Amino acid sequence: MFRIRSADHAADFSALRSVREVVFVEEQQVPREIELDALDAQSRHVIAEDAEGRPIGTGRLTPERKIGRMAVLRGWRGRGVGAAMLHALLRQARGAGWESVCLHAQANAVAFYRRHGFAAVGERFMEAGIEHQAMRLRLDRPVAIEDREAAVALTVALVQDARRRLVIRSRELDPGLLDDGQVLEALRTFGTTGRGNEVHVLLHDAAAAQRAHAPLLVLAQRLPSVFALREVDDPVDRNDASACIASDAGGYYHRPLGQRFDGEAALAGAPRARQLLEAFDPVWQRSRPCSELRALGL
Template structure:
């Protein structure tokens, strides 16, 4: 843990070691990320009061989901400890990372250890509102990156502007190639529209057919369903009441709600038709 923090904070960011190490460490709960060889690549901590800090990921492992996994682990700890909210001081370059994970700014920016920061807060007792495409894309990618083995995606036509975005496609590709026996079920209301749009997710499903399965709803009642969502077996979900819009709500650790969405999805899945024509296309 100290080796990772020294590499990131002391050597890379030039934070004095006497400031980086403090008396709070022994009181905190810490999480550690390791690579397949068991080498530490990331770490973070949370205090008994719910203050997240010392989030550090080695340079070679950034933008690969390690930070999201560490953050989700800390949020699980916070819920286990019965906390209603968590707080942190986000470095300026990491504000967007925390924002898309549901953290809200508190107050104005300030300088700490010579680096610009912003105080942020995450409420553990209610969903986060999603109001624009950029947040929708980041939220969807984050849900995919921390999924364990199962994803459920209910979409009208693979939502142009969302499931065709490089960030989301790359997250889905990482899920599909993780080699953990994962499965992503994708339900469409209009498979032909997705086909005409040359949706990149169709091509990914063709290359990884053992992971990605697509079906189209046929029941008239199912076809009137107005919403869209993604849910994972890690408890994350992003639900949009109107499937053609990005407006909706999301939570990263809401197992009951994610399970509810998955169970409703599976009932529709059983009576939907397999999209065999999409697998045959050389898009």
């Protein structure tokens, strides 16, 4: 497990440098005098830490509205650390009221940023001896989600941004998404912090989720005051193949075909999120409570 937090440049300088020194200077042979610059002290920083509080990743957001210094230690790559840091930085950018952010992606990271909605701008170029691609993301538009990695990262960020209310509509608790460890941890944190938090989960096939021993059902069993589960009952509702997650903070992820990851999402899409919440409520009211899922004996 790991956590992402905002970092103070002065107080956390040694931790930030310990990761960047390994990744940029030692692995990629970037000169130290280039890796350190005057923007560091003016930037917003995030740091990823392991369960023991040791730094494993860094990233920054400069006054130029540019994301940079994204670095993850080798042993932690491919485990969602980079995506979590990226969304933490995007959350800060949205909080500052910025309409867009940019970055210079190393060539081997272009696909990663594309999955999170960034678009290439111009031709590739060399920077510090490494091929780069300028990329830009509009924060006031939805992002296309096309694969599991992007779906997981977006869902985690959406849950983390939620204030008090989260709704989930799923056929059978989305294997590959709602059973992902990062998503479950975000949901557990949401359910155990604050008062009055609620998660309404609307299923199309409760029996299938039960047979699969879906981990989210175990979490719901442990936090029955937070999680409520119902199964659609009306024939019209059952014919709706879509799936969605929406929150009271204006975030949403909607998939026209609920058994696929493909869809659109936004973490600052209040009008569409409100529309999804309003459409969810009447279906929830006419659906049956899943009392049989309260004690699974897993």
